[in-house]
Amino acid sequence: MSRTILYIGNNLSKQSNYKTTLETLSSLLIKEKYTLILSSNKKNKVLRLLDMIFTLLMQKKKLNYVLIDTFSTKNFYFAFIISQLCRFYKIKYLPILHGGNLPFRLDKSSKTSKLIFSNSYKNVAPSNYLKSEFEKRGYDAIYIPNTLEIEKYIFKKREQIKPNLLWVRSFKELYNPTLAIEVLFLIKKEFPSAKLCMVGPEIDNSFNETKKMVNEYDLNDSVKFTGVLPSYKWHKVSELYDVFINTTNFDNTPISVMEAMALGLTIVSTNAGGMPYLINNYEDGILVEKGNPKQMADEIINIIKLNNTNLSSKAREKVENFSWDVVREKWLDILK
Structure with missing residues (x-):
């Protein structure tokens, strides 16, 4: 029935x-x-x-x-x-x-x-x-757990990690988007070719604050704002980037981070909220203190210098446990 x-x-x-x-x-x-x-x-x-x-x-x-x-x-x-x-x-x-x-x-x-x-x-x-x-x-x-239709996520193995950063979230003070600009500014001192792509809708004044900081740091040629992109489009964009940064001050287990793990990006995130429950530090991603641009930048620089591609491989293995084939029995059990 x-x-x-x-x-x-x-x-x-x-x-x-x-x-x-x-x-x-x-x-x-x-x-x-x-x-x-x-x-x-x-x-x-x-x-x-x-x-x-x-x-x-x-x-x-x-x-x-x-x-x-x-x-x-x-x-x-x-x-x-x-x-x-x-x-x-x-x-x-x-x-x-x-x-x-x-x-x-x-x-x-x-x-x-x-x-x-x-x-x-x-x-x-x-x-x-x-x-x-x-x-x-x-x-x-x-x-x-939130489920991913994992078969729809094409894992791209990065042979050489480059200083190309991707950020996907709403421009909202809660998610601290200006931290991404501070991190890029510090990374460019080590890797002048570093670039950042920011994907997401404008929710509050944090978008204007972020653009203001881009101008102050003279990073206009290094930062791209795409506005809102449907998932399949930002998944395509992600192929041009190697490190996914999550700058939030509060979090649970964001779908965007799970998707980035499935796509083969290396995750560097603040340790806010539920992130330590999603990311095992130094095993399938890197966790840093909230609001600490130097620590996040240093970790990214270290990943690039060591070419630590193992983090992204382990991250993909983890999110495969969020596929519907794994999760469905839990839902079917409670919706009898």
């Missing part, structure tokens, strides 16, 4: 050009013969919330489960409203936990968090970091 699932989240891939967890997971579950209803594709947040509520009310009699993408920002309250409606109508709901800042939300909004996460059917943590943080606060959580 087919099971019907309502997946609540930001179904905005057509507007953003980024394939979301919602889109990836729902398409894979459909292949497993589940019936999926998705909400919402409304760009306006108020309309999106209303659409989510309306969809739940209209479909409630046929639903077996509701999956809820749960973040730490304003969308946290979307998850709260939908979860309480599910409780009222006695529908099993599963928050899927996102964002390295979610533990802070648990502490800041403890009563609301308890209503959501203590009454859920399952709390699904895509990283052991969030699983650990939830369990510290008394909530049960099951670890099911």
